[in-house]
Amino acid sequence: MCKWLTEATRYSVLSDSTQVSLMAFGKRGGNTSTTMTELDGSDAKEFYTVLNSANDFTSEQTFNVYSFSMLYSWLYSLYYKQNTSFSAAEGFNSSHDKPFRPPKFQSANKLKQSTLEKIVAYCVRLIDQSSLKIVQPSARPDEFQFEQEFVDAVVVETIRILNLLCEIDPSFVPQLLHPIKKIFNRECSPLVLSSLLHFFLNHSEEVAYDTDPVIHLFFEQCLVKHWTNQLLAYDLFQYFQTHQKKILQTTNLFQKYFPMFLRVLAWSPLTFDSFFRQLLPSLISMSTYIEFFHLLLDLPLLGLTLEIQANSSNSILDSEYRSLFDYVLRTESGYVQNFWDPTGTYPLLKKLCKTRGMSVRVLSLCQLVPSYLDIFFDILLSYAPSGHVCALVPVLIERIDLIFCVENFQHTIKRVLTEKAMKILSLYPACVVSYKSSIIDAISNPSRDELAIHLCWAIGEYSNINEDPMQDALHDHCRTLETLVFDIISTLRKPHSSQTVRNNPSTRLSSSTQSTTSTSSSLTPASFARTLTATLIPTTSLSGTSTTISGITTGTNITGTSTTQTSISSNINNMNLIGNSTSQSQSLNPYENFIHQSEIKEIDLSNPESKYQTRLLHVVMSALTKIASKIPDIRPRVIKCLKKIAFNRMILDRK
Numbered sequence: 063m064c065k066w067l068t069e070a071t072r073y074s075v076l077s078d079s080t081q082v083s084l085m086a087f088g089k090r091g092g093n094t095s096t097t098m099t100e101l102d103g104s105d106a107k108e109f110y111t112v113l114n115s116a117n118d119f120t121s122e123q124t125f126n127v128y129s130f131s132m133l134y135s136w137l138y139s140l141y142y143k144q145n146t147s148f149s150a151a152e153g154f155n156s157s158h159d160k161p162f163r164p165p166k167f168q169s170a171n172k173l174k175q176s177t178l179e180k181i182v183a184y185c186v187r188l189i190d191q192s193s194l195k196i197v198q199p200s201a202r203p204d205e206f207q208f209e210q211e212f213v214d215a216v217v218v219e220t221i222r223i224l225n226l227l228c229e230i231d232p233s234f235v236p237q238l239l240h241p242i243k244k245i246f247n248r249e250c251s252p253l254v255l256s257s258l259l260h261f262f263l264n265h266s267e268e269v270a271y272d273t274d275p276v277i278h279l280f281f282e283q284c285l286v287k288h289w290t291n292q293l294l295a296y297d298l299f300q301y302f303q304t305h306q307k308k309i310l311q312t313t314n315l316f317q318k319y320f321p322m323f324l325r326v327l328a329w330s331p332l333t334f335d336s337f338f339r340q341l342l343p344s345l346i347s348m349s350t351y352i353e354f355f356h357l358l359l360d361l362p363l364l365g366l367t368l369e370i371q372a373n374s375s376n377s378i379l380d381s382e383y384r385s386l387f388d389y390v391l392r393t394e395s396g397y398v399q400n401f402w403d404p405t406g407t408y409p410l411l412k413k414l415c416k417t418r419g420m421s422v423r424v425l426s427l428c429q430l431v432p433s434y435l436d437i438f439f440d441i442l443l444s445y446a447p448s449g450h451v452c453a454l455v456p457v458l459i460e461r462i463d464l465i466f467c468v469e470n471f472q473h474t475i476k477r478v479l480t481e482k483a484m485k486i487l488s489l490y491p492a493c494v495v496s497y498k499s500s501i502i503d504a505i506s507n508p509s510r511d512e513l514a515i516h517l518c519w520a521i522g523e524y525s526n527i528n529e530d531p532m533q534d535a536l537h538d539h540c541r542t543l544e545t546l547v548f549d550i551i552s553t554l555r556k557p558h559s560s561q562t563v564r565n566n567p568s569t570r571l572s573s574s575t576q577s578t579t580s581t582s583s584s585l586t587p588a589s590f591a592r593t594l595t596a597t598l599i600p601t602t603s604l605s606g607t608s609t610t611i612s613g614i615t616t617g618t619n620i621t622g623t624s625t626t627q628t629s630i631s632s633n634i635n636n637m638n639l640i641g642n643s644t645s646q647s648q649s650l651n652p653y654e655n656f657i658h659q660s661e662i663k664e665i666d667l668s669n670p671e672s673k674y675q676t677r678l679l680h681v682v683m684s685a686l687t688k689i690a691s692k693i694p695d696i697r698p699r700v701i702k703c704l705k706k707i708a709f710n711r712m713i714l715d716r717k
Contacts, residue, residue: 299337491524522685
């Protein structure tokens with residue numbers, strides 16, 4: 063093989079019938095010379111390579127082409143062995159300040175030094191040839207473009223071979239650094255620049271070469287323009303997935319340029335999904351994990367923005383959405399704050415989603431994001447310090463209402479974020495105190511339905527009194543829960559419409575209630591009492607004690623036992639005593655109490671909002687009871703609050 067590479071004749075076969083000069087894989091215009099020519103049309107001065115052209119080829123020259131095309135596979139299969147195992151812990155805990163120790167090369171076969179030198183000589187010859195200016199042929203322009211692409215392909219293969227040779231024998235790195243830098247210093251195609259990046263990242267440690275200019279050029283100038291190039295994208299993911307361990311230990315590339323990896327993924331999500339899942343642990347770092355979390359949630363928006371950028375004019379990029387596009391299309395990390403504002407940027411996102419249809423690409427990203435979040439939190443909960451994990455609690459609460467505007471996607475993400483928030487609180491109960499204000503805000507926000515229920519449960523479940531700050535926080539949480547109880551009861555006691563419980567308080571009684579009240583003035587005391595008896599509810603038990611609303615008329619047995627007739631006013635007074643509140647000192651007359659009961663009865667029980675409030679009230683009662691069992695000072699307040707619920711217990715029983 064080495065003989066075919068370096069000893070092929072530089073003269074072509076004489077053929078009078080052939081008047082067209084040929085390269086190894088294409089034509090080059092008329093030429094009657096018997097000598098091989100270079101790319102610029104001059105005669106070949108050294109041995110033949112695949113970049114030479116001639117009228118015809120000898121058998122040696124043909125085998126030269128075959129040898130070069132199989133050279134990389136031959137070297138890799140016989141002489142190269144590499145350990146590419148990677149642990150997720152290395153991704154989050156890595157530091158590029160640590161010196162990288164490359165694994166020692168081990169192989170059952172040893173390549174001769176003379177063979178290595180001949181391969182290097184052939185590759186250096188190709189690099190020199192590729193710098194020549196291609197002569198514009200008289201043929202069609204597409205043939206000239208083919209020659210340019212062919213030269214780029216040869217250079218890419220040359221760099222791959224040299225990269226592998228340096229892995230086999232690192233002593234060649236200083237010798238090959240100069241010709242490699244010659245390629246870098248001239249204008250390169252995207253694939254050539256990608257191959258150069260691979261070489262410098264693999265071998266810069268041996269010669270103390272600064273790779274930052276190469277990394278900057280590739281990610282901020284090349285990839286920004288060519289992110290739709292599928293071959294370049296595949297090369298990007300394939301290389302970094304294979305070499306992520308070394309890159310983590312020698313550079314900060316992943317934590318700085320992870321927005322570009324997400325951009326390439328967003329353009330072809332289904333194509334590169336498997337690559338990204340393996341690469342994702344390396345993209346999570348202690349300094350950028352919150353920013354990475356935000357960008358994961360915004361992947362559907364990134365896909366939509368890329369479609370707009372690829373298919374629309376620049377006018378829309380300079381429109382009112384400019385700030386939004388600049389945020390998602392950034393090339394570097396460093397945006398540490400939450401971009402979304404409920405009163406500013408998020409309404410802008412809603413407006414954009416209404417004007418653009420959801421493509422297959424965007425919907426595919428919506429399906430992939432939940433699984434990416436699972437991987438993200440698995441890595442974080444397994445390897446991150448507790449402080450970094452707890453710092454995500456307010457971020458989760460903040461982002462749960464600021465999600466890309468696809469309904470199914472919003473429901474799924476809310477469920478995932480709620481589950482992850484509860485997992486963090488179960489592992490680190492101190493977060494109930496540390497992020498008290500965020501938790502109180504979430505509980506008080508009526509739009510965070512399921513999250514509020516889970517957080518109320520967590521307050522009672524994970525609270526403890528081992529430290530003084532915890533007691534102060536529990537007092538604040540208790541006040542918040544009490545306020546929530548009074549708000550729920552007040553809302554449910556108000557007149558409601560058949561469509562909503564909370565949003566239309568001005569709507570009075572429903573038609574059935576109005577019908578009842580219109581005829582109530584003509585009721586006799588006996589018939590009024592019978593009607594009121596039918597609206598009252600059975601026995602309700604609180605804290606193990608049965609509280610009975612007695613029968614109203616003679617012969618009525620609500621509790622299942624024989625009862626005596628009790629006056630209506632006596633019942634009302636007893637319920638006021640249960641409430642134990644000075645603000646309720648004025649007793650309701652029988653007619654007012656009947657109207658009050660009728661309003662409660664007419665609440666639309668099929669309304670999800672009413673069901674949610676009832677669920678929330680049950681959870682709050684449980685949380686208050688648990689808090690009271692831990693802090694004696696809070697018990698009187700909790701008992702008073704629970705008595706307030708008992709006084710209005712008919713609301714719960716109606717649910």
